[in-house]
Amino acid sequence: xxxxxxxxxxxxxxxxxxxxxxxxxxxxxxxxxxxxxxxxxxxxxxxxxxxxxxxxxxxxxxxxxxxxxxxxxxxxxxxxxxxxxxxxxxxxxxxxxxxxxxxxxxxxxxxxxxxxxxxxxxxxxxxxxxxxxxxxxxxxxxxxxxxxxxxxxxxxxxxxxxxxxxxxxxxxxxxxxxxxxxxxxxxxxxxxxxxxxxxxxxxxxxxxxxxxxxxxxxxxxxxxxxxxxxxxxxxxxxxxxxxxxxxxxxxxxxxxxxxxxxxxxxxxxxxxxxxxxxxxxxxxxxxxxxxxxxxxxxxxxxxxxxxxxxxxxxxxxxxxxxxxxxxxxxxxxxxxxxxxxxxxxxxxxxxxxxxxxxxxxxxxxxxxxxxxxxxxxxxxxxxxxxxxxxxxxx
Numbered sequence: 040x041x042x043x044x045x046x047x048x049x050x051x052x053x054x055x056x057x058x059x060x061x062x063x064x065x066x067x068x069x070x071x072x073x074x075x076x077x078x079x080x081x082x083x084x085x086x087x088x089x090x091x092x093x094x095x096x097x098x099x100x101x102x103x104x105x106x107x108x109x110x111x112x113x114x115x116x117x118x119x120x121x122x123x124x125x126x127x128x129x130x131x132x133x134x135x136x137x138x139x140x141x142x143x144x145x146x147x148x149x150x151x152x153x154x155x156x157x158x159x160x161x162x163x164x165x166x167x168x169x170x171x172x173x174x175x176x177x178x179x180x181x182x183x184x185x186x187x188x189x190x191x192x193x194x195x196x197x198x199x200x201x202x203x204x205x206x207x208x209x210x211x212x213x214x215x216x217x218x219x220x221x222x223x224x225x226x227x228x229x230x231x232x233x234x235x236x237x238x239x240x241x242x243x244x245x246x247x248x249x250x251x252x253x254x255x256x257x258x259x260x261x262x263x264x265x266x267x268x269x270x271x272x273x274x275x276x277x278x279x280x281x282x283x284x285x286x287x288x289x290x291x292x293x294x295x296x297x298x299x300x301x302x303x304x305x306x307x308x309x310x311x312x313x314x315x316x317x318x319x320x321x322x323x324x325x326x327x328x329x330x331x332x333x334x335x336x337x338x339x340x341x342x343x344x345x346x347x348x349x350x351x352x353x354x355x356x357x358x359x360x361x362x363x364x365x366x367x368x369x370x371x372x373x374x375x376x377x378x379x380x381x382x383x384x385x386x387x388x389x390x391x392x393x394x395x396x397x398x399x400x401x402x403x404x405x406x407x408x409x410x411x412x413x414x415x416x417x418x419x420x421x422x423x424x425x426x427x428x429x430x431x432x433x
Contacts, residue, residue: 067097067157078108079151082142083124085159087133091286092160094131095139098123099154105147112141135210135286177409178239178401179394183207185237187230189249191282193272195256195265197226197249199237204287207240211284212292212404215269215308216245217301219321219384223247223256223265229298232384235393241400242288244269246301259300261330266295266308291315292404296396297322298384299355303330306362310339316403317344318396321380323358334365343369343433345399345414347383347392350376369432371399371414376425395420 068084085097101120115124124141133139145151183201190196201207216233218226226233226247233243246265248254256262270293277288294316297305302322309317317340324334344366348359356374363372373395375388383392398420401410413419414430421428 069153071151071153074151077148078144078146079105080142080144081151083140085133085139087135087137087139091132091134091137094126094160095133096123096125096160097157099157101154102152103147103149105145105151107143107145110141110143112139115143175407175409177398177407177413178241178405179397179410181207181239183238183240185234187234187249190244190272191276191279194248194252194254195223195246196269196272197245197247199233199243199245200284201237201240201242204283207287209240210287210289211240211242212289212294212400213270213273214241214243214294214296214400215266215273215305216243217261217263217266217295217297217304217308218246219299219301219381221259221261221300221304223258223262224254225251227251229384232389232393235390236397236400239397239401241397242273242284244273246304261300261303261307261332263304263307266297266304267311267313270308270311270313294318294400294404296320299380300330302355303332306340306344307332307336309342309344310336312341315342316400317342318399319344319346319359319362320383320392320396321347321349321353321355321359321378323355323360323362325358326361334362337362337365338367340366340368343399343403344371345396346370346372347395348372348374349378349380349382349388350374352376352379354380363429367432370430372429373420374427376427391423391426 066086066088071079071081073080099122107115107117112130113124113127115122130139183206185199186202187197187199190198218229223246226245229245233245237243273288274290276282276284277286277290279285292315293313295305295308295314296318298320299322302319305317306319324332324336346359346363348356350356363370378388382388398410398413401407402414415433420426
């Protein structure tokens with residue numbers, strides 16, 4: 040349920056205005072626009088900064104003898120100083136960042152004052168969107184049912200998301216994922232792994248069409264723009280009216296990830312300013328610049344990065360370790376010597392591997408303290424046989 044923050048518009052000639060702070064999740068602009076002997080008019084604009092609402096009720100108490108005589112764009116009740124305004128039939132939906140406006144005329148025996156506090160749908164306003172405590176429940180404990188579906192309007196992508204986004208309880212982070220072998224049509228290999236991540240409250244946009252049908256994108260070589268394009272797709276979906284993910288994404292919490300060749304895509308796309316975390320699974324730039332990208336790309340990363348490798352039997356083992364050594368951002372190197380090249384994606388190490396990915400994303404994107412301990416503390420992942428963990432720049 041969203042709440043509101045309250046401010047008032049500046050006074051203009053012949054008007055009165057004041058400032059009152061309240062609310063969590065929204066803002067209310069309350070402006071007294073005109074006054075006359077024994078009365079005044081006011082306009083109220085509610086801007087929703089929290090989750091979307093479908094049906095709103097704004098309440099406050101006047102400080103004097105004000106009494107509403109006429110109100111538009113809503114309906115009101117008043118008992119003494121207590122006022123409640125409910126949406127009209129046509130303006131009940133307020134998306135994140137959206138507004139609802141109503142106005143009224145009222146009588147007053149003295150100069151009217153701005154109410155000191157407001158509520159929206161029964162929630163007292165505090166002035167900002169509440170931030171979950173960093174020590175709260177880690178994302179890895181979630182287990183939401185997952186829907187796998189074609190990306191709306193773009194068959195280059197498949198989306199893995201919680202089936203009921205509203206049940207997550209907060210806007211969801213977005214992960215753009217690149218497949219092993221830079222497979223840009225068939226993503227069946229990563230279905231189990233990405234379903235696991237999505238079940239923890241993330242929206243994953245993966246390269247490849249949902250049914251494996253041709254989508255005009257060649258496979259076999261890195262195309263990092265596919266991952267930045269996946270982020271752009273999520274931005275459009277956030278604002279598409281009627282979309283299941285409309286206003287359900289937190290686009291300040293975006294990550295890229297990929298396996299093997301797809302890891303190269305993730306490391307290049309991770310240089311995008313919209314990206315706040317990157318995950319490289321059994322991957323890394325080659326010393327000779329194979330696939331068209333040199334290790335100089337690592338200097339362009341700007342966000343914390345997780346490098347994961349499957350031990351000496353992983354063909355990317357040397358590249359992964361060398362890339363970690365060259366990274367200048369906060370970085371973690373996590374090695375499971377039994378995973379080989381595909382264990383994190385399709386093998387017996389899938390649950391361990393994807394748990395590590397989720398904990399890293401939860402630490403970096405959500406600031407979760409429990410996840411941070413799991414990734415960085417000696418008593419966390421590093422204590423679990425046969426993992427070895429290195430970290431730097433945190």
